[in-house]
Amino acid sequence: MEMTGKKRKPTLAEIAKVAGVSLMTASRAINNRSGVSPEKREEILRISDDLGYVPNRAAQRLSGGRSHVVGVIAPLHTSYSSELVLGLGSAGRVANYEMLVYSISTSTHEPPAAVIDLLTQVADGVIVVLPNEGQYLTRLSQANLPVITIDEGPPLSFPKVVVDNYRVGQMALEHLASLGHRRIGFIDGDARLASVRDRLRAFRDHRTVLGLDPDENLVAQGDSMQQGGFRATMQLLSLKDRPTAIFTGNDVSAVGALSAIRESGLRVPEDISVIGCDDIPLARQVYPSLTTIRHPLTQMSRAAVNMLIAMVSGFAPPTDTIVFAPELVERESTAKLV
Amino acid sequence: MEMTGKKRKPTLAEIAKVAGVSLMTASRAINNRSGVSPEKREEILRISDDLGYVPNRAAQRLSGGRSHVVGVIAPLHTSYSSELVLGLGSAGRVANYEMLVYSISTSTHEPPAAVIDLLTQVADGVIVVLPNEGQYLTRLSQANLPVITIDEGPPLSFPKVVVDNYRVGQMALEHLASLGHRRIGFIDGDARLASVRDRLRAFRDHRTVLGLDPDENLVAQGDSMQQGGFRATMQLLSLKDRPTAIFTGNDVSAVGALSAIRESGLRVPEDISVIGCDDIPLARQVYPSLTTIRHPLTQMSRAAVNMLIAMVSGFAPPTDTIVFAPELVERESTAKLV
DNA sequence: TAAAGCAACGTTAGCGTTAACGTTATAGCG
DNA sequence: CGCTATAACGTTAACGCTAACGTTGCTTTA
Numbered sequence: 001m002e003m004t005g006k007k008r009k010p011t012l013a014e015i016a017k018v019a020g021v022s023l024m025t026a027s028r029a030i031n032n033r034s035g036v037s038p039e040k041r042e043e044i045l046r047i048s049d050d051l052g053y054v055p056n057r058a059a060q061r062l063s064g065g066r067s068h069v070v071g072v073i074a075p076l077h078t079s080y081s082s083e084l085v086l087g088l089g090s091a092g093r094v095a096n097y098e099m100l101v102y103s104i105s106t107s108t109h110e111p112p113a114a115v116i117d118l119l120t121q122v123a124d125g126v127i128v129v130l131p132n133e134g135q136y137l138t139r140l141s142q143a144n145l146p147v148i149t150i151d152e153g154p155p156l157s158f159p160k161v162v163v164d165n166y167r168v169g170q171m172a173l174e175h176l177a178s179l180g181h182r183r184i185g186f187i188d189g190d191a192r193l194a195s196v197r198d199r200l201r202a203f204r205d206h207r208t209v210l211g212l213d214p215d216e217n218l219v220a221q222g223d224s225m226q227q228g229g230f231r232a233t234m235q236l237l238s239l240k241d242r243p244t245a246i247f248t249g250n251d252v253s254a255v256g257a258l259s260a261i262r263e264s265g266l267r268v269p270e271d272i273s274v275i276g277c278d279d280i281p282l283a284r285q286v287y288p289s290l291t292t293i294r295h296p297l298t299q300m301s302r303a304a305v306n307m308l309i310a311m312v313s314g315f316a317p318p319t320d321t322i323v324f325a326p327e328l329v330e331r332e333s334t335a336k337l338v
Numbered sequence: 339m340e341m342t343g344k345k346r347k348p349t350l351a352e353i354a355k356v357a358g359v360s361l362m363t364a365s366r367a368i369n370n371r372s373g374v375s376p377e378k379r380e381e382i383l384r385i386s387d388d389l390g391y392v393p394n395r396a397a398q399r400l401s402g403g404r405s406h407v408v409g410v411i412a413p414l415h416t417s418y419s420s421e422l423v424l425g426l427g428s429a430g431r432v433a434n435y436e437m438l439v440y441s442i443s444t445s446t447h448e449p450p451a452a453v454i455d456l457l458t459q460v461a462d463g464v465i466v467v468l469p470n471e472g473q474y475l476t477r478l479s480q481a482n483l484p485v486i487t488i489d490e491g492p493p494l495s496f497p498k499v500v501v502d503n504y505r506v507g508q509m510a511l512e513h514l515a516s517l518g519h520r521r522i523g524f525i526d527g528d529a530r531l532a533s534v535r536d537r538l539r540a541f542r543d544h545r546t547v548l549g550l551d552p553d554e555n556l557v558a559q560g561d562s563m564q565q566g567g568f569r570a571t572m573q574l575l576s577l578k579d580r581p582t583a584i585f586t587g588n589d590v591s592a593v594g595a596l597s598a599i600r601e602s603g604l605r606v607p608e609d610i611s612v613i614g615c616d617d618i619p620l621a622r623q624v625y626p627s628l629t630t631i632r633h634p635l636t637q638m639s640r641a642a643v644n645m646l647i648a649m650v651s652g653f654a655p656p657t658d659t660i661v662f663a664p665e666l667v668e669r670e671s672t673a674k675l676v
Numbered sequence: 677t678a679a680a681g682c683a684a685c686g687t688t689a690g691c692g693t694t695a696a697c698g699t700t701a702t703a704g705c706g
Numbered sequence: 707c708g709c710t711a712t713a714a715c716g717t718t719a720a721c722g723c724t725a726a727c728g729t730t731g732c733t734t735t736a
Contacts, residue, residue: 009455011722022686027724035684054455058396059722062691069456076414076423076441085414086443098456101439103414105424115436117347117392118407122460230625259625262600287568287597349692360716365694373714397692400721 010051018051019044030055061122068097070308071119073111073136074129076103079280080250080297081129084150087301088127095309097124110134120145125308128153132192146311150304152194159317161304161324165195168293168326169202172247172275173210175291175328180337181245181273183213185236187257189224189249196224196249199277203247218243222253229256237264244272244337251276251283254290258333269335279329288332296324348389356389357382368393399460406435408646409461411449412468414441417618418588418635419467422488425639426465433647435462448472458483463646466491470530484649488642490532497655499642499662503533506631506664507540510585510613511548513629513666518675519583519611521551523574525595527562527587534562534587537615541585556581560591567594575602582610582675589614589621592628596671607673617667626670634662 016026021040029036029044030053036044061067070092074081089099100123102115116136119126120143131137131153140147141158149160176184186203189196200219207214220235222228229248233256236243248254254276261268268274268288276283279294303322311317354364359378367374367382368391374382399405408430412419427437438461440453454474457464458481469475469491478485479496487498514522524541527534538557545552558573560566567586571594574581586592592614599606606612606626614621617632641660649655 012724013722023722024687024724025685028685031724037684040684054452056400056722057456057459058400059691060724062394062396062400062693062721063723063725064691065724076439077417077420079415082415082441085441089441089443093450093452098450098453099440100456100460101414101441102437103420103423103427103439105427112431112436114392118395118436118438121395259597263625287601350694351692361692362694362717363715366715369694375714378714394692397721398694400691400723401693401695402721403694 009056010053012053012055015044015048015051015053019047057122061124066124066312067122069123070097070099070305071123071126072099072101072129073104073119073126073131074101075105075132076101077105078130078252079282080278080295083280083297084129084301087298088129088305091298091302091305095305097305097309104132108132110136113139116140116143124312127304127308128158130193146308148304148308148311148317150300157320159307159311159320161300161307161322163195163295163300163324163326165198165326166202168195168277168295169199169247170206171326171328172199172277172293173203173206173212175330176245176247176273176275176334177210177212179245179273179334181212181243182337183215183218183241183243183245185218185220185233185243185246187220187222187229187232187236187246187248187253189222189228189253193224199249222249222256224250224253226252226256226259229253230260231256233257233260234264237261237266242272245334246272246274248274248276251278251280251290251292254292254333255282255286258286258288258290268333270338273334273337275334277326283329284331291331291334292329294327294329296327300324347394348391350391350393353382353386353389353391357385395460404462404650405460407461408435408437408643409457409464410437410439411442411457411464411466411474412439413443413470414439415443416468416590417620418616418633421618421635422467422639425636426467426643429636429640429643433643435643435647442470446470448474451477454478454481462650465642465646466496468531484646486642486646486649486655488638495658497645497649497658499638499645499660501533501633501638501662501664503536503664504540506615506633507537507585508544509664509666510537510615510631511541511544511550513668514583514585514611514613514672515548515550517583517611517672519550519581520675521553521556521579521581521583523556523558523571523581523584525558525560525567525570525574525584525586525591527560527566527591531562537587560587560594562588562591564590564594564597567591568598569594571595571598572602575599575604580610583672584610584612586612586614589616589618589628589630592630592671593620593624596624596626596628606671608676611672611675613672615664621667622669629669629672630667632665632667634665638662 012026016023026044029041057067074085092099102111116139125146128149130151131149133154147158149158220232222232254274257274261272275291277293279292283290283292350364354361364382367379395405412423430437440449454477463484466487468489469487471492485496487496558570560570586595595612599610613629615631617630621628621630
């Protein structure tokens with residue numbers, strides 16, 4: 001019912017004229033607002049469909065309406081946030097919202113003011129994925145439109161959707177302990193991220209709770225990337241009394257750990273168990289596939305979108321923070337200590 | 339000279355009022371058009387700066403002007419295109435254009451019509467990175483705004499920026515041949531991509547030219563991903579007379595090849611040389627680091643942006659296709675045949 | 677039965693910007 | 707000196723849409 005090779009897109013006025021109604025009646029019908037009789041509404045919708053009508057977002061927004069566009073700011077070079085952005089996209093589409101993404105390239109990069117301005121002009125709201133520090137958050141907060149973040153950011157008090165990262169650490173440790181491991185290594189990530197700090201804190205706390213070896217040499221510094229995981233693992237393996245299991249700050253580091261272990265002539269999970277967290281797609285693809293603590297990314301992005309849309313519609317968010325529980329995914333990289 | 343905690347952004351009218359000139363004079367001054375005396379222009383610019391004026395893109399576009407936004411459609415889950423998008427971002431920023439990205443998730447996924455419409459409304463032009471088949475390209479071509487692609491797409495005749503992929507295959511093969519290799523394996527990628535087909539063609543052609551072993555068993559099917567590279571390599575290694583070098587369709591496959599070789603108890607490059615292509619960041623990070631055929635991504639994205647901006651400004655593109663030459667990057671994964 | 681309520685519409689006035697055209701002053705020329 | 711070309715402005719009318727308010731006709735209620 002469209003896709004006739006027409007050049008110019010029809011405007012609302014043309015729809016209205018064809019339907020023999022006023023501009024506003026057409027507007028109301030198309031935006032699903034009250035004040036139109038069911039029959040007229042249906043006819044208007046049919047005509048709009050026939051003519052391939054597409055609302056002009058710029059005009060919508062300009063006249064004070066909603067554009068039905070959500071801006072997303074995310075570091076797209078990590079598959080964790082890529083997954084999240086994908087989820088946001090599909091969640092948004094269900095609610096008749098489209099996502100426009102600005103990609104921040106490195107952990108220190110921040111979007112230029114022009115982008116923020118652009119986003120605040122074209123979008124009804126903004127979702128910031130894995131926010132880092134930066135001027136742009138201030139600018140966003142001044143822009144007078146709803147903003148929420150996924151994962152904790154600098155303390156700027158946007159409503160947020162997060163994972164209970166303390167629980168992530170706890171679950172990983174409990175899993176390994178239940179398999180009989182007593183000497184467990186931890187590979188730390190970028191300490192600027194609250195999530196990373198929480199996991200380390202949980203690791204230390206529950207090491208005590210579970211009666212595991214509290215040796216601080218078992219905590220090695222990674223960088224949340226493959227290379228850092230590799231090096232940190234090498235360091236752990238070089239200990240006189242090396243760990244029988246390793247918990248890494250994220251899956252990417254875990255993959256680095258896998259290759260380090262393999263290169264050291266050891267086997268996973270026979271000689272050493274490895275558990276990651278995040279459950280990015282890569283976790284399933286590597287050999288051996290990774291046991292990991294999954295973040296429910298799909299649900300998180302759905303929650304974020306719904307929360308934002310509610311705010312766009314004028315409702316105050318019910319909670320400032322929505323916390324999601326992580327989930328253990330057992331695969332091949334962990335096994336009982338022999 | 340801005341960033342005063344103001345809530346509402348000033349409009350052009352306010353600038354004009356403060357400067358004591360008409361709306362149009364302010365518009366002309368700010369858009370760097372003729373018809374304003376140098377002194378007035380300077381004063382208007384100063385005032386606009388003082389007040390933190392930001393043009394309203396929606397209004398600009400609505401009134402038929404340019405929004406200075408470029409839409410990008412790209413599969414962001416591959417680091418190849420991520421890199422490209424990064425490059426587009428910085429190239430655009432230099433020219434005072436900002437990029438807004440729509441991420442396509444899989445090779446079969448295509449952006450919904452609503453996104454295309456949105457992009458065509460907010461953007462002055464669109465760059466499609468690694469275009470796949472799909473309705474959306476048709477819809478884009480009907481939208482009456484400049485579109486260019488990076489890498490070859492379905493034959494829809496958008497102007498494009500490409501790499502000479504035939505030359506890529508040639509260079510890889512010549513490099514390996516110069517190191518003394520005679521039995522060289524090839525790991526094919528997704529045959530729907532023209533680039534992949536070109537490389538295979540070059541492989542076959544130059545195998546003959548260089549007098550190498552033309553055994554067709556040396557061509558194994560991958561999938562442009564790590565797993566496919568792994569499996570294809572395993573297949574090559576299982577040949578009675580296994581290759582002494584492997585050329586993979588991209589770097590990701592090469593990484594899969596590396597682990598396959600390692601797992602087979604062989605060493606790179608002592609036992610087998612591996613050469614990839616693309617030169618994604620990962621290529622430098624793996625061990626051993628990958629010799630590869632680099633695509634000049636930065637230059638390519640710069641060219642794409644410039645080409646698009648020229649088209650936006652009303653110039654026909656000088657050429658339909660800008661071809662970039664690849665470049666050999668020698669690292670650790672290739673060595674002389676002993 | 678008259679007043680009031682309400683659903684279903686229509687009209688008007690912008691939103692912030694630029695294209696197109698109109699106006700004014702100044703300079704240049706024979 | 708009168709005429710015109712030109713630079714430097716100003717005015718007006720859109721662009722496509724929606725909020726706010728009017729209007730109409732019908733139903734409800736005291």
